[in-house]
Amino acid sequence: KGKSRSVYVCEDCGYSDGQWWGTCRQCEKVGTMKRFTTEDVERKLSGTEVSEKVVRAWLPTEVVAPSPVKLTDVYDRINVLDWRIPLPGPFGAEVGRVLGGGLVPGSLVLVGGDPGVGKSTLLLQIADLIALRNGIDDPARVIYVSGEESVEQIGTRADRLNIGNEDIYLHSSTDIEDILEQAQRLSPKAIVIDSIQTVYLNGVTGNAGGDSQVKECTSALLRFAKRTNIPILLIGHVTKTGDIAGPRVLEHIVDVVLYMEGEKLSSHRLLRSVKNRFGSTDELGIFKMSQAGLQGVSNPSEMYLSEQHSVSDYLAGLAVTVIMDGSRAFLIEVQALCVAGSSFMRHVNGIQASKADMIISVIIKQVGLKLQENGIFLNVVSGMNLTETAGDLAIAAAICSSFLEFPIPNGIAFIAEVGLAGELRLVPQLEKRVITLAKLGYKKCVIPKLAEKSFSGTELHGMEILGCDNLKEMINAVF
Numbered sequence: 001k002g003k004s005r006s007v008y009v010c011e012d013c014g015y016s017d018g019q020w021w022g023t024c025r026q027c028e029k030v031g032t033m034k035r036f037t038t039e040d041v042e043r044k045l046s047g048t049e050v051s052e053k054v055v056r057a058w059l060p061t062e063v064v065a066p067s068p069v070k071l072t073d074v075y076d077r078i079n080v081l082d083w084r085i086p087l088p089g090p091f092g093a094e095v096g097r098v099l100g101g102g103l104v105p106g107s108l109v110l111v112g113g114d115p116g117v118g119k120s121t122l123l124l125q126i127a128d129l130i131a132l133r134n135g136i137d138d139p140a141r142v143i144y145v146s147g148e149e150s151v152e153q154i155g156t157r158a159d160r161l162n163i164g165n166e167d168i169y170l171h172s173s174t175d176i177e178d179i180l181e182q183a184q185r186l187s188p189k190a191i192v193i194d195s196i197q198t199v200y201l202n203g204v205t206g207n208a209g210g211d212s213q214v215k216e217c218t219s220a221l222l223r224f225a226k227r228t229n230i231p232i233l234l235i236g237h238v239t240k241t242g243d244i245a246g247p248r249v250l251e252h253i254v255d256v257v258l259y260m261e262g263e264k265l266s267s268h269r270l271l272r273s274v275k276n277r278f279g280s281t282d283e284l285g286i287f288k289m290s291q292a293g294l295q296g297v298s299n300p301s302e303m304y305l306s307e308q309h310s311v312s313d314y315l316a317g318l319a320v321t322v323i324m325d326g327s328r329a330f331l332i333e334v335q336a337l338c339v340a341g342s343s344f345m346r347h348v349n350g351i352q353a354s355k356a357d358m359i360i361s362v363i364i365k366q367v368g369l370k371l372q373e374n375g376i377f378l379n380v381v382s383g384m385n386l387t388e389t390a391g392d393l394a395i396a397a398a399i400c401s402s403f404l405e406f407p408i409p410n411g412i413a414f415i416a417e418v419g420l421a422g423e424l425r426l427v428p429q430l431e432k433r434v435i436t437l438a439k440l441g442y443k444k445c446v447i448p449k450l451a452e453k454s455f456s457g458t459e460l461h462g463m464e465i466l467g468c469d470n471l472k473e474m475i476n477a478v479f
């Protein structure tokens, strides 16, 4: 019998080390490193009181080397692979499109988003769609597991959403083994888990929500989904840094990653695919929030039309741009306030002070607005940081709008870097940004003149491209 090896594992972040250092060398916390032996781990695994099946489902699988198969047999498999759980109706159409044409059996789908954006609502509504019998006698059960809320709380939400589906089962649990055992008993058509940060797996170190728990739980769920062919929809909270559950590693484990986004002032919600093993990642699902839940928006241009009476339309000093986070495009709003007579007062929030100074100086020098006699306040809505040069033009437009007391009409966005001569410069991923705006129903987009031609053949859903050489031209075109 070999000598048992010890290893020190950080309870907080899961970092492991052969030696004890007093503090964790990864997260630098004190007193979190605990000693484990290989025997400890084995004891934990054998002591679990769960069915053989469940244990097998979450234990690591041995890799089976593939052997040659007949081509014609592969055709049958493809047909099976292509089948998707249909999601009917306008709401289902938006969700289905982002998923790449419906929910793929056996897939693990991660839905991320800020707390309060509407993830639990979205997933409960999806559960309801999957559990629709559609005249088929077979019960299409869906189990909705929550580690965040009691079944009564979920019930209250379901009641508000008018969901009375007899095939939805609610389960309040945080123990992955228990969840998978219960799930297996019901043999559901899909499983929803709200959220990955609240579940834990016995035998894995660290607290629920910590790096190693999140990673191991997700891997266990993936194995379960593949083995049983039951799709699992996982909710994940986005942390302040914009990642789901801290580690990006989660995105590599799952099949599909969707993000739910919403602007603070708007009642619209977007569902965007960032990763999809079964379809494209350029799709966007658009929803309108209501008392009775999310409704699919099939014609996005209605979205801005219907909001034309909101107060912000009449306020000067607001301008919209699109920033990228990896492959994700975000709309953000820049606010500017110019106050005559309080010069030297400058406050910027979410924008680098040096960048703000540069843009203000360029407007003074190249456009001729007398900003030097004004106190200027700049803010990026929703607390985001606007570090990309692509936002320069929106900053300039917001300042000009406030100074001239001219509200920028609804449905216009700005994407360009501003140079020292006031010229508009190209930015990376311009096409992706422009297409996002078009899909959202924006009416006009100001971009550098140089790039205008490249959009001649692109489907922009009626959005007009305004190519401008410099800030003056932009002002003439918009104001």
Ligand code: TYD
Residues within 6 Å of the ligand: 113, 114, 115, 116, 117, 118, 119, 120, 121, 122, 288, 289, 290, 291, 292, 293, 294, 295
């Ligand atoms: P919730 O689904 O709980 O968000 P998350 O799970 O992402 O934290 O929704 C947040 C709040 O918004 C909740 O109080 C319900 C409300 N809400 C609506 O009233 N209508 C809607 O269409 C949505 C999506 C949410």
Ligand code: MG
Residues within 6 Å of the ligand: 119, 120, 121, 148, 194
């Ligand atoms: Mg929730």
